Amino acid sequence: MAPSTKNTNPKILIADDEAAITAGLSAILGDDGYAVDVAPDGQNALERLSAERYGVVLADLKMPKLDGLGLLRELQQRQIPTECIIITGQATVDSAVQAMQQGAYDYIEKPLNAEKLNRLKALIPKAIEKFNVQQKNRELTSRLEGLTHYAELTGESESMREVYQVIEAVASSTASVLILGESGTGKELVARAVHSKSDRAKGPFFALNCAALPKEILENELFGHEKGAFTGSTNEKPGAFEMASGGSIFLDEVAEMAPDIQVKLLRALETRQVRRLGGKKEITVDIRIIAATNKDLQRAIASGELREDLYYRLAVVQIDLPPLRERSQDIRLLASEFLVRYSGQNNKKISDFDAAAWDWVLSYHWPGNVRELKNAVERAVIMARGTTIGVSDIMPRHLRGTQGTPSAVTIQVGATVQDARRQLVLRTFSSTAGDVARTAKLLGVSIDDVRRDMAALIDGTHSDGKDAEDGAESSGEGKSGGIAAPREKAGSAVKRTAAKKRQPKE
Amino acid sequence: MSNPPVMSELWLDVLNRVCGKAAHELKGALNGVSVNLEVVRSRADRPDTVASAVSSFAAAASTQLEAVISLSDALLALGRPAREPVDIGLAVRHLATLLAPAARADGRRLEVDGAVSDIGRSMASALAVRATIGTCLLSAIDASTHVRCLVTEEQALQITSCDRATIEVDAGVVAAAEAAGIRVEHTSPAGNTISITFPR
Secondary structure, eight states: OOOGGGGGSOEEEEEOSOHHHHHHHHHHHHHTTOOEEEESSHHHHHHHHHHSOEEEEEEESSOSSSOHHHHHHHHHHTTOOOEEEEEESSOOHHHHHHHHHTTOSEEEESSOOHHHHHHHHHHHHHHHHHHHHHHHHHHHHHHHTTOOEETTEEOOSHHHHHHHHHHHHHHTSOOOEEEEOOTTSOHHHHHHHHHHTSTTTTSOEEEEETTTSOHHHHHHHHHEEOTTSSTTOOSOEEOHHHHTTTSEEEEETGGGSOHHHHHHHHHHHHHSEEOOBTOOOOEEOOOEEEEEEOSOHHHHHHTTSSOHHHHHHHTTEEEEOOOGGGGGGGHHHHHHHHHHHHHHHTTOOOOEEOHHHHHHHHHSOOTTHHHHHHHHHHHHHHHOOSSEEOHHHHSOGGGTTOTTSOSSOOOOTTOOHHHHHHHHHHHHHHHTTTOHHHHHHHHTSOHHHHHHHHHHHHHTBOTTSOBOHHHHHTHHHIIIIIHHSOHHHHHHHHHHHHHHHTSOOO | OOOOOOHHHHHHHHHHHHHHHHHHHHHHHHHHHHHHHHHHHHHHTSTTOOTHHHHHHHHHHHHHHHHHHHHHHHHHHHHSOOOSSEEHHHHHHHHHHHHHHHHHHTTOEEEEOGGGGGSOEESSOHHHHHHHHHHHHHHHHHHOSEEEEEEOTTSOEEEEETTOOOOOOOHHHHHHHHHTTOEEEEOSTTSOEEEEEOOO
16 A cells, blocks of 8 residues: 655656556556656657656657657756666667666556566666766755855856855764864864854754863863862862763864874763763763864874864764865955855945955955955954955055065966976965065975075076076166065065066066 | 669668557557456456446557557568469559558558458569558658558559558668569659569
C-alpha cells in the first residue's frame, strides 16, 4: 500500500505514446502514492517539464516528435531540473550508454514485466531523493545568489558567496570549524554566523581571544576553577566550556594558545568533558568549537606551536576568508554601508564619496582588510566638512603625498618574473613614500631584497642583462639618494622613474 | 546496369526492414499486456478492490494481447515458407499488419482496401511475390504519409501515394521481379502510383 509520505514527493511525468502503457504505469505509480502526469510525445513532455516541476520523467526512447534521447538533450541544454529514467524497447548497449552519457538517471528495458516494474519502483525513490538533494542545493545557491548580506557578513563577491555556502552547509552539523583569514577580514563574524545559523542559535556564544589573555587566565576562562584552586580563588567559577554548553565557543588566535592548554582543549574536544582547575569531577559539556587564526598553520604545526592532532580536531571544516583586496567588488558595498552607519552615528549628513575618494578607496589594497576600511570611513566621516567625503578625508596621513601613484601594478605578458617583481617593489616603495622598511614588510621580503631590487632598477640592469633606458636617467640621483636618502628625495626619484617608464620608446 | 539482386537476398532485406519497424510495436504491445496485467494483479491482491478498479486494465491488457497475437501471427506467417501458388492478398495483409502500426507511430497511414484479400493467387515463386510486394510497400511508406493498396480491374495490385509523393523503386528490383514474371510499373505521370501485375 502506498505510504502517505509520498504525497509530498515531486510529481512524475510519463512520456510515452502508447496509451495502454501510460494508463497502466500511471495506475501502478498512483497506487504507490505518486502524482503522475502523462505526455503523449517528447515535445509535449518538454513543454510540460518547462512549465512545471517534475522530480522524475519516465521517457520512452522512441516517441513521436521528439525521441527520448532528444528529450534528454533538451533537458540538459535548457537546464531543466529532473531525473530521467529511459524506458527502451531497443535496449542496445549503445542506446543505453548514450542515454546515460546524456544524463539519464537509469534505463529499463521493455517489456515491463513484474520483475522490471519492481526494479522501476525501486529506482523511482532513489531518483526522487537525488532530485530533492539537487533541488535543495539549487535553492540554496539561488538564495545565496544576489545576496549582499549573510548574518552580519557583507559581501556579494563570488568568494564571499562561497563562504556563505560553506557556513550554510556546516551550520546544522556539530562539526568543529576552523576559520582562516588575515587580521580584519571578519573571522568572528563568520563564527557568529555559524552559530546563529545552527540549531544552537538559542544557546550562548562565547568568544575568547587566545592571544590576548595570559596563559593562566585563559586556562581559567576556558575550564573554570573550584573554590581554593589557587590563592585568591574564594569562589568556584565555571569556565567557558560550561557556560557555553548548548552553544558555541569561538577561540580566536587559537594557534597562540600555550601547548599545555592545547592538550586540555584536545581532550575536551575528544571526550566532551572538562575538569575545572583544582577540581576532580569531570563535567560533561555539549559544545561546538569554532576556532580562528591568521597564522600560517603549516608553519605553526612544523614549529610545534600548534599540535597537529588539535589542528585536525579543529579543522573538520575549514573556512578560508578572503582578504579584502581579493574581493574588490565588495569594497564599494562595504564603504557605502560604513558611510551610512557612521554618518548616522555622528549626526552628519554625508551622502557619498567624491569621485577621487572613490578612486582611491577602490584602488587601495587595504592591508588591514575590512577593519581598516571601516576605521578609514569612520575617520573620514568625522573629518569631512561637506556633504561628501574627499580623498584627503579618507586617505591615511602616511599615504598622502603618494596620491598620484597608482596602487595597482600592470605587468605585460612577456615580462620576466624579475621585471614583475621589480615593478611591484617600485610601486610599493612609491606607495610607502620611500619607506624601505615598510616596503619590505608589505612585500614580505627583507630590507636588503628591496634595496637590491631598487638598485637594479635605478642602475637600469634587467634580468636579461639589458640596460633599462628609463632607469639610467635617474641613476645619478637614485643610486645613493633613491634608497638610503631621506624619504622625500627617494620618493621623488622613484616617481620620476615610474613616470618615465610609461612613456613609449621613440 | 548491375545484375538484378537475387530474390532471396531481396526478401531477406525486406524481412529485416519489416522486423525492424515492427519490433517496437511488438515490444510496446507486450509491454502494454505486462503493465496492465500488473495493475490487475496488484489491485486484485487488495481486499477492498472492486471490479471497476481493474476492469479497464484487464480490457487494455486484452486489447494489447490481441495486438501481440496479430503482430506475431503475421511475423510467423512471413517467416514460414508459403504454399504455392501463393496467395497475394494474404502476403499483402501480413506485410501491412506489421508495417501499419509503425507507420501510424510515425504519423503515417497505410490503408489496404478490402478487395485486396480476394486478389487471388500467383504462379510466381512465393519468395518473389513477397519480396516484390514488400519492397514496393516499404518504398511507398518511406516516401509518403498516406499509402493505399487497391486492386485494379486487371487484377493488379496498385500502391498509391495519396499525397502524390513519387514512389521510387530500384531498377534492379524491377528487373529481378520481371525475371520472376512479375511486372512493376509506374502508372501515373507523377510517379505516385505503382502497379504490380502477377503471373497467374
